[in-house]
Amino acid sequence: MGLKRTPLDAAHQHLGARLIEFGGWQMPLYYTSIVQEHQAVRAAAGLFDVSHMGQIRARGPAAAEFLNGVLTNDLRKLPPGRGQYTLLCNERGGVVDDLYAFRTGPEEYLLITNASRLEADALRLEGRLAGCARRGDVDLENLSDHFGAVAVQGPKSAAFIDACFQPGPRAASGLRKNEIAPLHFMGQSLLVSRTGYTGEDGFEVIAPAQTMVALWNKVLEAGRPFGLKPAGLGARDTLRMEAAFPLYGHELDENTTPLEAGLGAFVALDKGDFTGRAALAGQKAAGPARTLVCFKMAERSAPPRPHYALWSAGAKPERLGEVTSGTQSPTLGVGIGMGYVPPPFAAANTAIAVEIRGRQTPAFVVPRPFYRRS
């Protein structure tokens, strides 16, 4: 069987995108160049196909209780129309996926998962539900095949987003960060959230698969006068790296805990029991053995790349860990990366070295994020 294609596959080909495989899907890596698309998002706006991501819905009187027993963040904090970043962990506190949980109704939640982890997430949730006393009060459904999604990201997004939807009681530009609301497009109800993965202002839109092409075209038409450009996974990766957001499979995996990754703010140890809680509480008390740092190359050099070794600086270098993500930052013009090191080496300004083709290349730890919209 070949690669899965999103509803926008023909649109990407029409735009001349360079296509690659990602998580079992055929996706655009770039349309013109990664750097150009990255810069368009920082200066104006970029339009991303994110239809490969998963959508799992949980509804019913016990939906909140069920999800709160398996996700790390506290779902009780969500009023209807709000979402939160959260993690799904295994019993050892290792990350199965990082995802967004939206409360789309009084007893309805929508989980947006990584494409590569959708199957693992669905299996884990279904398995857990099967053993739940209140399973009759939870309707769990994988809706991914029915929906596509796009992300509109950049400082100019709010200027044209409203033109994409039919007028109504709520405007997309009126949504606050992490809010989600149904808006109308061609007579269909779409979900629009003020969220994103780039460190810029922006919106994500979940729509029925058959509406995706019309939505893509409408957004391009509304946004082009403001500088909107289609943007691919290459720019999505460099943008999230500058914002120091983790990517599953790089900073996160089943053998890494949210605490090691610096995501303790999204782990509500006091909310009651959830999968992995005991292991995470133990790790918090003892202190994690390794911690994720951001670092910058100290001089002009080849960029750091995943799996390059990290070493301490000085006369007798010690191997500290590995780069998990790295690139030449288009905004900063210098190599940037993330990786795990023992906590004594995690302080800002700690000098380290990245082993690039056998040579220790100087770098230093910096606070996250590398880039923040001022």
Add this chain to the structure above:
Amino acid sequence: MSANVPGDLRYAKSHEWIRVSGDTATVGISDHAQHELTDVVFVELPAVGRRLKAGESCAVVESVKTASDIYAPVSGEVVAANTQLGPHPELVNSAPYGEGWFFKIKLAHPGELDRLLSPDDYLKQIAP
């Protein structure tokens, strides 16, 4: 695919070009190659004085996404490396046959040039 394949050069299957001038030659990567890489962010060049064998990995081109090895099209001693690529790696994209050159090499065995592709053969390889 970029069909800019100057007629006065010879090409390696691995997308390097070579321009011969007497017993030295200039080496770079083709327009097709830079187009595939897109944004070049760093180039690592061989040291002046290094002796290369034809086919030997001798330089690295880094784009935003990947690092690619560059292979010596012929054997010889490196007599110059393009220091402009340090501050301006983007020259590889904007002028792959001109200012984006990589290094100059003194030919050890000029006969090796016959093993390289003519412009027509290289064009056939990239645009079959």
